[in-house]
Amino acid sequence: MRIKRAAKYGFCSGVRVADIKVKRFAKAGGRGAILGQVVHNERVVQEMEQLGVRTVDAIAEVSEPVVVFSAHGVPPSFHARARGQGLEVLDTTCKFVYDIHKEAGRAFGQGAHLVFIGDPRHREVVGYTHDLDPASYHIVHTIEQARAVDWSAFPEIRILYQTTLNAEEYEDVVRQIEAANPNTRRADTICYATKENQDAARELAADPSVGLVLVIGGRHSANTRHLFEICARIKPSHLIQGADDIDPAWLVGVGCVGLTAGASTPDYVVDEVEARLRGMAPRSAGSSPTRE
Numbered sequence: 491m492r493i494k495r496a497a498k499y500g501f502c503s504g505v506r507v508a509d510i511k512v513k514r515f516a517k518a519g520g521r522g523a524i525l526g527q528v529v530h531n532e533r534v535v536q537e538m539e540q541l542g543v544r545t546v547d548a549i550a551e552v553s554e555p556v557v558v559f560s561a562h563g564v565p566p567s568f569h570a571r572a573r574g575q576g577l578e579v580l581d582t583t584c585k586f587v588y589d590i591h592k593e594a595g596r597a598f599g600q601g602a603h604l605v606f607i608g609d610p611r612h613r614e615v616v617g618y619t620h621d622l623d624p625a626s627y628h629i630v631h632t633i634e635q636a637r638a639v640d641w642s643a644f645p646e647i648r649i650l651y652q653t654t655l656n657a658e659e660y661e662d663v664v665r666q667i668e669a670a671n672p673n674t675r676r677a678d679t680i681c682y683a684t685k686e687n688q689d690a691a692r693e694l695a696a697d698p699s700v701g702l703v704l705v706i707g708g709r710h711s712a713n714t715r716h717l718f719e720i721c722a723r724i725k726p727s728h729l730i731q732g733a734d735d736i737d738p739a740w741l742v743g744v745g746c747v748g749l750t751a752g753a754s755t756p757d758y759v760v761d762e763v764e765a766r767l768r769g770m771a772p773r774s775a776g777s778s779p780t781r782e
């Protein structure tokens with residue numbers, strides 16, 4: 491059995507920076523709590539907890555001197571809320587997320603109605619919208635939602651995407667809005683890291699030699715789920731959190747397993763999955779599994 495990794499997978503630059511900042515803080519003896527998961531990966535959360543930086547669901551729960559804001563960002567008012575509670579902030583918000591906050595502010599200042607294409611429950615989207623007047627924006631996730639609004643009522647519309655979306659899947663949603671209002675402009679806010687991982691996953695799944703794709707990532711990671719959806723449309727695929735989730739029955743008759751991983755999956759988890767696959771692969775005398 492061969493193992494083939496996608497040309498691009500795993501930690502993006504934003505998550506790498508967040509991971510480094512929190513570990514550096516913890517190793518220097520800092521005491522803090524992270525608001526929500528620092529990245530959507532349970533292993534990373536456990537690692538942080540072992541370093542003494544626990545995860546909390548609300549700023550009010552922080553009893554340490556420092557609150558950590560994750561790569562997804564927070565509503566701007568959370569900074570003031572933290573200061574009001576006497577907390578210092580370790581901000582690991584990704585620069586691309588800040589770019590969208592700025593773009594939304596600019597578009598709003600120019601009188602545009604804001605349309606965020608994304609999941610209203612995702613923390614990144616909550617970060618963009620929480621502090622806004624509800625009359626100034628919509629969050630649209632489905633074509634039905636796009637059809638339910640009279641977009642012609644707005645003089646101008648600016649479309650902003652949640653960074654981790656697969657833009658192609660929302661093309662019909664955006665076109666619906668554009669068709670209803672010609673003064674609609676798109677801001678190109680899909681993160682390049684997400685797109686690169688998605689393109690590489692598509693290529694991996696389409697490789698005729700690959701019989702099965704394992705997508706590695708956290709259960710709550712939106713971008714990992716998107717990778718899985720892309721692969722599953724092309725090849726039998728499974729979403730796993732780590733090596734323990736591999737079912738040996740999946741490998742029966744498979745000559746080559748493709749591996750990819752979400753933007754919040756550490757490299758060592760991918761290495762563990764590959765090592766486990768090598769251990770499971772049926773071997774004939776003198777042969778060993780190979781990686782491409």
Ligand code: SF4
Pocket residue numbers: 502503504505561562584585586587653654681682683684753
């Ligand atoms: S996926 Fe992109 S936007 Fe999100 S944290 Fe990573 S680099 Fe930043």
